[in-house]
Amino acid sequence: MDHFSLWLAAFLTLGIISFLYKDNPWYKLTEAIFIGISAGYWVVTLYWDNFYGKFWVNKGEEPTLWIGAFFGFLMLLRLIPKVGWLSRWPLAFIVGATSGLWLMNYFASNIMVQVQATIMPLFSTGYGTGFDADFATIVANFVIFFGTLTGLVYFFFSKEHKGAFGVGAKIGIFFLMITFGASFGYTVMSRMSLLIGRIDFLFGDWLGMIQ
Amino acid sequence: MRREVPLFITAIVGISFVIQYFIPHPPFSNLSDWFSDWFSIIQACAIVLGALNLMKISFLKVKDKKPDWGYAAVIIVSFLFITIIGLSEGEGFRLPGTKFDWIYNFIFIPLSATMFSILAFFVASASYRAFRARNFEATLLLIAAFFVMLGRVPIGDLLVWFMPEGYQLSNLASWVMNVPQAAGQRAIMIGIGLGVVSTSLRVILGIERSHIGGGE
Amino acid sequence: MSTKVKEILAVVAITIFCLVFYIGKINGWETIEFSFTVSMIVISLLVLSLVWILILTIKGNLIERRIVFLFVGIAVTLPLFMGISQKISSSPEVVSLYESVDALPAGSKVLISFDYDPPSAPELQPMAEAFIQLCFEKNLKVITMGLWPQGPQQANLAFEKVFSSEKLKGRKFEYGVDYVNLGFQTGNEFVVQRMGSSFKSMFPTDYVGNAYNDLPLVKNIKNFSNIDYCFNLSAGFPGTVEWIQIGVDRFGVLLGAGNTAVQAPQIYPYLNAGQLTGLLGGMNGAAEFEKLTEIPGKGTKFMLSQSFSHMVVIAFVLIGNVAFFMSGRKSMLEGNEE
Numbered sequence: 120m121d122h123f124s125l126w127l128a129a130f131l132t133l134g135i136i137s138f139l140y141k142d143n144p145w146y147k148l149t150e151a152i153f154i155g156i157s158a159g160y161w162v163v164t165l166y167w168d169n170f171y172g173k174f175w176v177n178k179g180e181e182p183t184l185w186i187g188a189f190f191g192f193l194m195l196l197r198l199i200p201k202v203g204w205l206s207r208w209p210l211a212f213i214v215g216a217t218s219g220l221w222l223m224n225y226f227a228s229n230i231m232v233q234v235q236a237t238i239m240p241l242f243s244t245g246y247g248t249g250f251d252a253d254f255a256t257i258v259a260n261f262v263i264f265f266g267t268l269t270g271l272v273y274f275f276f277s278k279e280h281k282g283a284f285g286v287g288a289k290i291g292i293f294f295l296m297i298t299f300g301a302s303f304g305y306t307v308m309s310r311m312s313l314l315i316g317r318i319d320f321l322f323g324d325w326l327g328m329i330q
Numbered sequence: 331m332r333r334e335v336p337l338f339i340t341a342i343v344g345i346s347f348v349i350q351y352f353i354p355h356p357p358f359s360n361l362s363d364w365f366s367d368w369f370s371i372i373q374a375c376a377i378v379l380g381a382l383n384l385m386k387i388s389f390l391k392v393k394d395k396k397p398d399w400g401y402a403a404v405i406i407v408s409f410l411f412i413t414i415i416g417l418s419e420g421e422g423f424r425l426p427g428t429k430f431d432w433i434y435n436f437i438f439i440p441l442s443a444t445m446f447s448i449l450a451f452f453v454a455s456a457s458y459r460a461f462r463a464r465n466f467e468a469t470l471l472l473i474a475a476f477f478v479m480l481g482r483v484p485i486g487d488l489l490v491w492f493m494p495e496g497y498q499l500s501n502l503a504s505w506v507m508n509v510p511q512a513a514g515q516r517a518i519m520i521g522i523g524l525g526v527v528s529t530s531l532r533v534i535l536g537i538e539r540s541h542i543g544g545g546e
Numbered sequence: 547m548s549t550k551v552k553e554i555l556a557v558v559a560i561t562i563f564c565l566v567f568y569i570g571k572i573n574g575w576e577t578i579e580f581s582f583t584v585s586m587i588v589i590s591l592l593v594l595s596l597v598w599i600l601i602l603t604i605k606g607n608l609i610e611r612r613i614v615f616l617f618v619g620i621a622v623t624l625p626l627f628m629g630i631s632q633k634i635s636s637s638p639e640v641v642s643l644y645e646s647v648d649a650l651p652a653g654s655k656v657l658i659s660f661d662y663d664p665p666s667a668p669e670l671q672p673m674a675e676a677f678i679q680l681c682f683e684k685n686l687k688v689i690t691m692g693l694w695p696q697g698p699q700q701a702n703l704a705f706e707k708v709f710s711s712e713k714l715k716g717r718k719f720e721y722g723v724d725y726v727n728l729g730f731q732t733g734n735e736f737v738v739q740r741m742g743s744s745f746k747s748m749f750p751t752d753y754v755g756n757a758y759n760d761l762p763l764v765k766n767i768k769n770f771s772n773i774d775y776c777f778n779l780s781a782g783f784p785g786t787v788e789w790i791q792i793g794v795d796r797f798g799v800l801l802g803a804g805n806t807a808v809q810a811p812q813i814y815p816y817l818n819a820g821q822l823t824g825l826l827g828g829m830n831g832a833a834e835f836e837k838l839t840e841i842p843g844k845g846t847k848f849m850l851s852q853s854f855s856h857m858v859v860i861a862f863v864l865i866g867n868v869a870f871f872m873s874g875r876k877s878m879l880e881g882n883e884e
Contacts, residue, residue: 351796359743362739362743363740363743363744363747365736366733366736366737366739366740366748367740367747367748369733369736370731370732370733370736370737370740370748371732373732373733373734374732377732420755421751421754421755422754422755424698424699424702424753424754425702425754426702426706431699434696434699438664438696439664439667442663442664442665443664443665443667443668445665446665447665450618450622450855451614451615451618451619453859454614454615454617454618454858454859454862455611455614455615457859457862457863457866458608458614458862458863458865458866459608459611459866460866461863461866461867462866462867462870463867472863472867476860476863479856479859479860480856480860482828482830482856483830483849483852483853483856484632484633484634484635484849484850484853485632485853485854485856485857487633487635488632498635500635500637501635504637504638504639507811507814507827508638508639508814508817508818511811511814512814512815512817512818515811515812515814515815516815516818519812519815
């Protein structure tokens, strides 16, 4: 890495970090550069990875792609107010395609498979019929079954949370609190990891103070 | 026409993807393949639209000399800088040693990585100021967070050095993640899945029409 | 002294500090590593600072957020100078992923999807490097791609790092035969859906423009049925969830995942249901995987900083709550006296 490159990277890094002190022109400059560079990065990558390969290298191999190109062109017409309404067609295509695919994917993977993994013998390993699970597995099976069930009970708002149903919902809240607590812990871990990476660049790659 | 055609497109495309799940053979597999290819191209154009819109807004800001127009000029210059370099370098624009690769390593990475890394400071500050165990549920949340945060780093096991192997904080954190946490996540996941299925059905059947806009 | 003058002096001091150490680096100064005694002194000072913050907070003076920021920065930075090594345990989900890759015979084709960008690199890049090195050590063929545009370049960086490692020195890896980088495609989950019928249709060229059929490694790969294992590195959408929904549940792919710590909790139900062969969660997962594969990297190096940062956040939460409860008790007692 040459000197100019390292100092430029450090200048940009410290410019973003300066926001922690207060909003300032240095931060605003680096933010503007980030926005412009990000937008340009997407455009360049899309051109070479999507359009060039499909319409130049492989031209003629899949003629149906030109229909997709036509829809893509209609999307760009959104910039012109008079004919902007034509962009509803590709938008409708995207929404329809996503809805169709998600309907089946979420039903299969997020509902069916998950329910199957919850409704299972509590005292057996896997889907067996023997009483062969060890104590830890039995406890885990019970916790997963009742945790999932009570969590779902909590989310059922069509019935008032009273009596036995209310007790189930209350237990569901406890499981959800454990879930959110774990998510918070992991979020802290993730954010700190990102910071450690940048500190490593500043004190390691730039200033050479650490290995 | 302006509303009917988009609704028709949504319905046809949506139903095709549902049918191809059950009948993954021609002609439904062909439809699925074509629609997937078109989706990729349309999404690429949507992103280009976003970039062009950004340029339009920035250009108007510079032209009308609105407040902070200087930064809008920087956005335009940065965009043109990377776009011209990237488009002129050919197919190997990302290879090590190219100008585009230099921009990625010494401009894009420092900016994007640092932008998200400052969240760490805000997480700590928010935890100090706002995270209060006001009731049992909040206390439970806190305790779960503490066990996971301590158990997922080596220092956690150091704090409970007296516990036997297999009963350390790391084992507890692992159990919390794999059992009660997974149960709660699964309940959320099934709930979201039911919501997605019902919303997708409403969109495909044309009951939900917000995506085609209002008016004409 | 006015605030403006103080700010200017601070900027000048920081600039001089940076210049001195940068020039020192050029002149070959050694890196700084605290001895055990110095490390303990630093830790004691950090603990005493926390006690001071606790006292101030109990008195009713919530310390300014910029002091909190400074404290977090110091707590994350100083451990990087300490040479303290830590014992890294192995979670069952990490062991499971390692074993599933270890069971692959030589010559197996592994598809790695790089679905992340530079902000997530501190967590996911060490996983990528360790995984690719493991694949090459086991003579597996590696095909990379990305659902995020920066993915292929992160893959390149990982390959560069792996090829310079000690364990693989002397071995030659030929692009197009031993490994291929297919590049990026828009379409999110539709890319995976399309790959289920034809890889070539979604990736007509690789990341440098070579036609798909010109690459010996991939030209006979029609779809997922020709892939032996998939590893997904994911920082959000599109990512592991889409790979599970389509790659695993629809096309029967064997999938392992490496996720950022933000996303990892959401993936555990899939792991529990058997839809994943294993999961690496966050930097901790990266460190555990590096230990299992005996490929020490940044995941292991950063764990001490990670430990300190967690302790600091826990300390701040406890301090805030202690002060909250004490002020609550105080106002309750004052109310009773009245």
